[in-house]
Each structure stands twice: as C-alpha cells, then as structure tokens.
C-alpha cells in the first residue's frame with residue numbers, strides 16, 4: 567500500500583504529529599498566558615499591600631514620634647515639679663530649723679524671765695510700801711518699813727493736817743513734831759520715838775545703815 571503525500575510532501579502521519587505538537591504548544595501558551603496574568607494580578611495585589619504597609623508604617627512612625635514627644639514633655643514637667651518640690655522641701659526644712667531655734671531661744675528667755683521674776687519676788691519686800699520703788703531704810707514700832715522720804719512726807723502732811731497753825735513746810739526729814747498713823751496698820755507713830763533706821767549685815771560680819779537713795783536721781 568502506498569502512503570498518501572501532502573502538497574509539501576509530508577506524509578499523513580507527519581502532519582498528524584505536527585498537529586499534535588501544535589495543539590500541545592497552544593495549550594502551554596494558554597497556560598503560560600493565564601499564569602502570566604495571574605502573576606501580574608498577584609504582583610498588583612502585592613504592590614497594593616506594600617503601599618498600604620508603607621502608609622501604615624508612616625502612620626506608626628508619626629504616632630511613635632508624637633508619643634516620644636509626649637513622653638519627653640511629661641518627663642520635663644515631672645522634672646520641673648520634682649525641682650520645685652525639692653526647693654519647697656528645702657525651704658520647709660529651713661523654716662523648721664529656724665522655728666526650732668526660735669523655740670529653744672524662747673524656752674531660754676522664758677527660763678530667764680522666770681528666774682528674774684523669782685529674784686524680783688525675793689527682793690520685793692525690800693521696797694518701800696508707799697512708793698514701791700526705793701529701798702526701805704526705816705522701820706516703825708509696828709514693824710512696817712518705808713523709805714525715809716515717803717514716811718517723812720506722810721507724817722509731815724498728816725501732822726500739818728492735825729496742827730494747821732504750825733508751819734512745818736520747810737521740814738524734809740523726820741522730826742519730833744511729826745506724829746500720825748502708820749499707812750499700813752494705822753498705829754500711831756511718833757517720828758522721834760517709833761522710827762528706827764534699818765541695818766543690813768555686811769559680808770565681813772559688820773552691819774551698816776541702809777541709806778535712802780532717791781530713785782529719780784540716778
């Protein structure tokens with residue numbers, strides 16, 4: 567049997583094989599085209615995602631930057647507050663120690679005042695009961711002490727009241743004519759008989775008369 571020949575001299579078998587190869591090639595071409603389209607789609611998606619990611623990253627960076635600024639601001643605020651607190655605390659401590667010093671000083675002053683008052687109390691009975699100022703230097707028969715100035719004035723005035731006709735105005739010391747009542751107990755005192763000088767004991771065992779000192783003339 568003779569084999570049929572085509573126009574180009576190819577046998578039917580060769581033509582069939584060529585057709586098959588051609589079909590297979592077209593099939594691969596279709597697959598490759600589809601894959602290429604798919605790849606392009608995936609690439610587009612990837613680009614979109616990448617852009618979104620980049621945008622998100624920018625947003626995150628901005629947020630992080632804002633956050634860092636906030637933290638720095640709050641840190642500075644806290645630092646300032648801490649500084650103020652330290653200064654206030656130092657001032658407070660200073661006031662505290664000053665107050666304590668004043669308190670101690672006050673305590674000492676109060677102690678001194680107490681001692682001075684006690685001393686004053688101790689010598690109060692030495693002052694004249696009329697002027698409360700000069701030291702007693704005379705004592706009456708009834709046992710009451712005065713400064714000679716106050717007692718002579720007292721007795722002279724009372725004596726003059728009793729004896730208006732007598733002129734004793736030039737007398738400034740205790741004299742026989744003066745007689746009146748004790749300013750404290752009202753007992754009759756005669757300047758000549760009932761008034762004695764007060765003596766004090768000295769360190770060496772001797773005693774001396776208390777001298778009247780006018781407190782206005784010192």
Ligand SMILES: [Zn+2]
Nearest residue numbers: 694697713716
């Ligand atoms: Zn007096």
Ligand SMILES: [Zn+2]
Nearest residue numbers: 708710748751
């Ligand atoms: Zn008296």
